Amino acid sequence: MTRDTDDIDDEEPREERTVPDGGAAGAEGADDVALDPWGSSTVSDYRKLFDEFGIEEFDAVLPEVPNPHYLMRRGVIFGHRDYRPVAEAMREGDEFAVLSGFMPTGDPHIGHKLVFDEIIWHQEQGGDAYGLIADLEAHSARGMTWDEIDEHARDYLLSLLALGFDAEDGELYRQSDNRELQDLAFELGSKARFAEFESIYGFDGETSVSHMQSVVTQMADILYPQLDGPKPTVIPVGPDQDPHMRLARDLATKMRYFKITEAYASFELRDAERPLVARAYDAREEYAEDPETPRCGEAGEWLASVDLDSAGIVAAESVRESAVEKLENAGMEPLRPRVRFLDRNATEGAFETLVEEIEGEKRRYDEHVDAFDLDREAAEDLARAVEIDHDGYGFIAPSSIYHRFMTGLTGGKMSSSVPASHISLLDAPEDGYDKVKSATTGGRETAELQRELGGEADKCPVYELYAYLLAGDDDTFAKEVYDECVGGERLCGGCKEQAAELMREFLEEHQEKREEAAELLDDLDIDLDAARRGVAGDGE
Numbered sequence: 001m002t003r004d005t006d007d008i009d010d011e012e013p014r015e016e017r018t019v020p021d022g023g024a025a026g027a028e029g030a031d032d033v034a035l036d037p038w039g040s041s042t043v044s045d046y047r048k049l050f051d052e053f054g055i056e057e058f059d060a061v062l063p064e065v066p067n068p069h070y071l072m073r074r075g076v077i078f079g080h081r082d083y084r085p086v087a088e089a090m091r092e093g094d095e096f097a098v099l100s101g102f103m104p105t106g107d108p109h110i111g112h113k114l115v116f117d118e119i120i121w122h123q124e125q126g127g128d129a130y131g132l133i134a135d136l137e138a139h140s141a142r143g144m145t146w147d148e149i150d151e152h153a154r155d156y157l158l159s160l161l162a163l164g165f166d167a168e169d170g171e172l173y174r175q176s177d178n179r180e181l182q183d184l185a186f187e188l189g190s191k192a193r194f195a196e197f198e199s200i201y202g203f204d205g206e207t208s209v210s211h212m213q214s215v216v217t218q219m220a221d222i223l224y225p226q227l228d229g230p231k232p233t234v235i236p237v238g239p240d241q242d243p244h245m246r247l248a249r250d251l252a253t254k255m256r257y258f259k260i261t262e263a264y265a266s267f268e269l270r271d272a273e274r275p276l277v278a279r280a281y282d283a284r285e286e287y288a289e290d291p292e293t294p295r296c297g298e299a300g301e302w303l304a305s306v307d308l309d310s311a312g313i314v315a316a317e318s319v320r321e322s323a324v325e326k327l328e329n330a331g332m333e334p335l336r337p338r339v340r341f342l343d344r345n346a347t348e349g350a351f352e353t354l355v356e357e358i359e360g361e362k363r364r365y366d367e368h369v370d371a372f373d374l375d376r377e378a379a380e381d382l383a384r385a386v387e388i389d390h391d392g393y394g395f396i397a398p399s400s401i402y403h404r405f406m407t408g409l410t411g412g413k414m415s416s417s418v419p420a421s422h423i424s425l426l427d428a429p430e431d432g433y434d435k436v437k438s439a440t441t442g443g444r445e446t447a448e449l450q451r452e453l454g455g456e457a458d459k460c461p462v463y464e465l466y467a468y469l470l471a472g473d474d475d476t477f478a479k480e481v482y483d484e485c486v487g488g489e490r491l492c493g494g495c496k497e498q499a500a501e502l503m504r505e506f507l508e509e510h511q512e513k514r515e516e517a518a519e520l521l522d523d524l525d526i527d528l529d530a531a532r533r534g535v536a537g538d539g540e
Contacts, residue, residue, distance in 0.1 A: 076403050080401045085399060096233065107424040129165065131171075135153065180227060258344055341383060358374065440462075
């Protein structure tokens with residue numbers, strides 16, 4: 001039974017996880033984990049993302065992050081893809097970048113503030129920072145007119161500047177005005193295939209070409225910070241944007257001149273076969289007539305007969321069979337570890353230079369070069385240096401971090417189309433106050449039960465406001481609110497009153513800073529009057 005009064009509030013099912021420091025841990029949403037960048041579904045079980053999509057838990061990398069943001073400490077940022085190179089660059093004082101974009105389809109709200117804060121924090125840690133207006137996507141995928149886009153774009157940029165983005169040290173741009181970006185998108189498009197769009201996004205014969213083009217433009221956005229040189233780059237997003245990250249990482253790899261692999265003979269191994277052949281090489285003392293020079297045929301016989309479980313090898317039988325066949329076909333060829341440079345997109349000059357630059361023993365073939373005295377890391381560095389010297393990009397696969405969706409104030413999804421569910425950064429302070437006062441909570445049916453059983457802070461949109469925004473960098477305050485709630489000391493009426501007052505103060509301060517930022521925005525080299533012609537796109 002749910003009701004909505006100061007002491008008795010609606011409950012909404014959410015993921016059950018208590019964060020020790022009092023961080024909000026759950027989110028609303030659908031029961032599935034289909035990730036649609038243009039859809040409206042949310043993720044109800046973030047843990048499934050780790051298994052189904054390969055997103056890693058952020059807690060594992062948190063100790064490696066210097067001065068972590070409170071969104072990281074409180075578990076709001078819950079996952080990542082390959083964030084360690086970014087964390088390492090921070091620790092070592094090396095160059096790195098952060099970029100995220102905003103589709104101007106409505107007013108910026110407190111959910112968007114998560115991304116604003118993540119960009120600004122990375123900039124404060126020394127990163128090259130980029131904020132972009134995804135106007136081509138808004139026009140083609142959401143059917144926004146250019147006049148609507150112009151109006152909303154200004155609001156997003158003003159809030160980003162008001163929250164602390166350093167425009168002198170960072171870069172703001174619109175997709176439609178950035179010719180370098182569009183040139184990069186054209187090049188990336190040569191490596192993208194409709195079959196990928198069909199598989200990743202569900203595109204079909206009814207999808208407009210402009211919508212597909214906007215996706216390639218987003219891939220260019222993600223790689224844009226590396227146009228002046230490869231560097232670790234992080235893209236802060238919600239988990240619904242992960243399809244874009246997977247495609248961007250794939251395209252970054254496809255653009256590289258050389259692919260670096262580990263090999264053991266002249267033939268090429270599939271990724272699944274490589275551990276089996278490596279294990280066969282390690283076991284050469286067991287079967288080789290001359291362990292200093294094991295032969296492929298000998299290794300094939302051993303691999304064919306060995307018990308995989310006893311040897312600690314995890315592989316499908318079909319993988320073993322294919323690896324054995326390759327080894328046996330190689331016969332008397334020595335089995336010997338080497339690093340292989342495969343020619344993926346290299347110019348003739350780049351390939352010749354690479355061969356010359358490899359030190360130590362090497363063996364050249366028509367489309368690859370084997371190096372026997374280089375380790376994998378040195379090979380990667382050499383390949384990238386040669387590529388850049390020969391007009392290639394040398395992209396490093398971009399990283400990403402993922403934050404939880406905020407629950408709507410009405411208990412469901414926070415949506416720009418449902419004004420009562422969110423607080424716009426443009427809302428009058430009094431309106432923000434009133435929305436918080438009217439919000440549902442994780443309180444019990446009665447004040448008496450609340451004191452006896454404690455509140456359910458992990459199911460409370462109002463507590464999320466504290467953890468995500470109102471407590472700021474003060475973990476002690478966030479934990480105090482959490483502990484008082486679950487301990488039964490804090491009732492919903494007083495809690496909402498305190499949150500409402502803090503929200504009113506935040507909006508007052510933010511809007512004052514927006515007014516100050518208006519002059520700065522006018523001085524920036526970014527056109528907020530598109531003067532473009534064209535009908536609205538597909539929409540959703």
